[in-house]
Amino acid sequence: MMPTQTIKYHPGADRLTAFSAGALPLSQALCISAHLQYCQQCRRHLTTLNQVGSQLFSDLPPMEVSDKLKNRILAQLDEPSQTKGLEQSGDSVSPDSSQQPADPHKKAAGNLPRCLNTLIPDGLKALPWKHLSPSISAAKLCNDVNGSKVEVIKIKPGGQVAAHNHTGEEITLVLEGSFSDSAGVYNRGDIIFRNKDDKHHRPIASQDAECVCLTSVEAPIQFTGFFARLFNPFIRRSHYSS
Amino acid sequence: MVKKQTNITELGHLQELIEQVAKLRDRQAFSSLFEHYAPLLKSYSLARDPGAYLVADELVQEVLIKVWNKAHLYDAGKANPNTWIFTLARNCRIDYLRRNGRFGNEVTSEDIFDHIEDEQSGPFEQTLQKKTSQQVQNGLGKLPAEQAQVLRKIYMEGKTQQEAALELSLPLGTVKSRIRLALQKLEIIIRGSEK
Ligand SMILES: [Zn+2]
Numbered sequence A: 001m002m003p004t005q006t007i008k009y010h011p012g013a014d015r016l017t018a019f020s021a022g023a024l025p026l027s028q029a030l031c032i033s034a035h036l037q038y039c040q041q042c043r044r045h046l047t048t049l050n051q052v053g054s055q056l057f058s059d060l061p062p063m064e065v066s067d068k069l070k071n072r073i074l075a076q077l078d079e080p081s082q083t084k085g086l087e088q089s090g091d092s093v094s095p096d097s098s099q100q101p102a103d104p105h106k107k108a109a110g111n112l113p114r115c116l117n118t119l120i121p122d123g124l125k126a127l128p129w130k131h132l133s134p135s136i137s138a139a140k141l142c143n144d145v146n147g148s149k150v151e152v153i154k155i156k157p158g159g160q161v162a163a164h165n166h167t168g169e170e171i172t173l174v175l176e177g178s179f180s181d182s183a184g185v186y187n188r189g190d191i192i193f194r195n196k197d198d199k200h201h202r203p204i205a206s207q208d209a210e211c212v213c214l215t216s217v218e219a220p221i222q223f224t225g226f227f228a229r230l231f232n233p234f235i236r237r238s239h240y241s242s
Numbered sequence B: 001m002v003k004k005q006t007n008i009t010e011l012g013h014l015q016e017l018i019e020q021v022a023k024l025r026d027r028q029a030f031s032s033l034f035e036h037y038a039p040l041l042k043s044y045s046l047a048r049d050p051g052a053y054l055v056a057d058e059l060v061q062e063v064l065i066k067v068w069n070k071a072h073l074y075d076a077g078k079a080n081p082n083t084w085i086f087t088l089a090r091n092c093r094i095d096y097l098r099r100n101g102r103f104g105n106e107v108t109s110e111d112i113f114d115h116i117e118d119e120q121s122g123p124f125e126q127t128l129q130k131k132t133s134q135q136v137q138n139g140l141g142k143l144p145a146e147q148a149q150v151l152r153k154i155y156m157e158g159k160t161q162q163e164a165a166l167e168l169s170l171p172l173g174t175v176k177s178r179i180r181l182a183l184q185k186l187e188i189i190i191r192g193s194e195k
Helices: A013-021 A024-038 A040-058 A067-076 A080-088 A226-231 B008-024 B027-048 B054-074 B079-098 B109-112 B123-142 B144-153 B161-169 B173-184
Strands: A130-133 A134-142 A149-154 A172-176 A179-181 A183-184 A189-193 A213-217
Touching: A013 A040, A013 B008, A013 B144, A013 B173, A024 A040, A024 A149, A024 A172, A024 A189, A024 B109, A040 A067, A040 B079, A040 B123, A040 B144, A067 B027, A067 B054, A080 A149, A134 B144, B008 B027, B008 B054, B027 B054, B027 B079, B054 B079, B079 B109, B144 B161, B144 B173, B161 B173
Parallel strands: none
Antiparallel strands: A130 A134, A134 A149, A149 A213, A172 A189, A172 A213, A179 A183
């Protein structure tokens, strides 16, 4: 279980609502899910928000369903392939673990939120880190189809991220250590949202420890296509390199 | 508008059916769950994709097979039957969209939602959960139409706030504030504000 501590920076009500509804891009949802792993207060909110979804769902006008569909489903209950679902669903561990490198119920190395198990199966150290500057490294985890990029950023103690403009929204969740900018100090579990209008964005890691963050950055729209990448040699490899 | 009230006894009955599926692999109980939930699941899918009947049947099938396979994981202390089915349907929708390229491919709904643990699940939580459920149910029936509409767009139609704003020809800020006002009316106080 994650250590309980005071978290000061949370997602707003409307964003948590969209999360509960499943209406957030997965890149954003991943950061919110990681925050929830650390934050009991937001987990409670989510439980309630799920009830809003549940009630709206129960209030839907029922639509007639064919007997054909029912019979098709009933027939499938017998199929042996369906028992696979039982194994994958959680409580039994498949002995053939070579097929599933990331056992979803294994705690990720380094006490990471479990929503990152698939993307970081062997811990932070094993990620393909790239140096962006003497004090900053980054490892890309995935791209979302909306052009968002999810990365892990590592800042050495006292290291400072180059001043950068946001073309889209940037979400940052502290995984280890802490950092600060002109607006505050952020510790493990804190989640921060910045958009292009935010001026005070020059994060600096605390002096005593390395800071590791999960980030999701909305890419500028003109750069998201495959061809744009191909033909634009000036695209920086990472949002955080200066 | 007069709302159909899902009463406690109905929820209790649905809960028993899920337990019978879990413990006894009871096909009759499963069949009753189908009769109750399949029409709602179809409606849920069509809310997002009107006219897409094949997609709707696929969602009905996927969710109900999950009900059969995961019934033993259902925990009445954490969610009432409707909430459980809603979250299964939401996750199936996300994974369907993911498979069809609407979302990024590497992350599944399981990564996002299934590992969020809620440590307590006992009689106290169940009572609290029932109370909240009642409060939400009563509150939703009394919401101003414009607020309920925004909630439905987001929860049932799966719209982002931007999409909802575009469709309703409203500024994004208005959509956000309607959500907040609706939550306040439902007495869901969320303290977090984004910095
Ligand atoms: Zn929180």
